[in-house]
Amino acid sequence: MFFIAQKCPNCKIRGSRVQNDTMMHHVKDISRMGKAIYFYCATPECDTIYYSDGEIFTDRMINKEIGFKKNSSPQSAICFCYNYLKTELYEPSVVKKINIRIENYGSRCDLRSPSGKCCLKYIKKIQKEESQD
Numbered sequence: 001m002f003f004i005a006q007k008c009p010n011c012k013i014r015g016s017r018v019q020n021d022t023m024m025h026h027v028k029d030i031s032r033m034g035k036a037i038y039f040y041c042a043t044p045e046c047d048t049i050y051y052s053d054g055e056i057f058t059d060r061m062i063n064k065e066i067g068f069k070k071n072s073s074p075q076s077a078i079c080f081c082y083n084y085l086k087t088e089l090y091e092p093s094v095v096k097k098i099n100i101r102i103e104n105y106g107s108r109c110d111l112r113s114p115s116g117k118c119c120l121k122y123i124k125k126i127q128k129e130e131s132q133d
């Protein structure tokens with residue numbers, strides 16, 4: 001099935017499709033979740049984490065702080081499988097360290113990462129943007 005990602009109602013940037021199984025691990029009050037198709041908002045400045053038609057779950061409604069969001073604390077995670085922190089986001093070696101762990105122990109980004117996707121994608125993008133500044 002093909003989905004065209006909807007725009008986040010808050011920042012108006014297109015998010016990425018997220019599985020309901022992923023959300024079940026991160027939304028505090030899962031009784032609020034409907035049967036909708038949900039999306040993950042990756043915009044650093046936006047406090048929306050998940051959204052669908054007419055529904056928004058903000059950063060305060062999920063049980064972990066996301067290190068990729070501007071408002072999160074320095075101790076929030078950027079890698080949820082191996083608990084690397086926002087303070088390590090710009091360390092060049094962090095990508096290598098996470099890769100070694102994934103190679104040896106695998107990963108469960110689908111359940112542990114709020115986006116449902118591997119954190120390396122976001123870390124590499126942010127480090128690349130930083131090196132171009």
Ligand SMILES: [Zn+2]
Pocket residue numbers: 008009010011012013041042043046047048
């Ligand atoms: Zn947003």
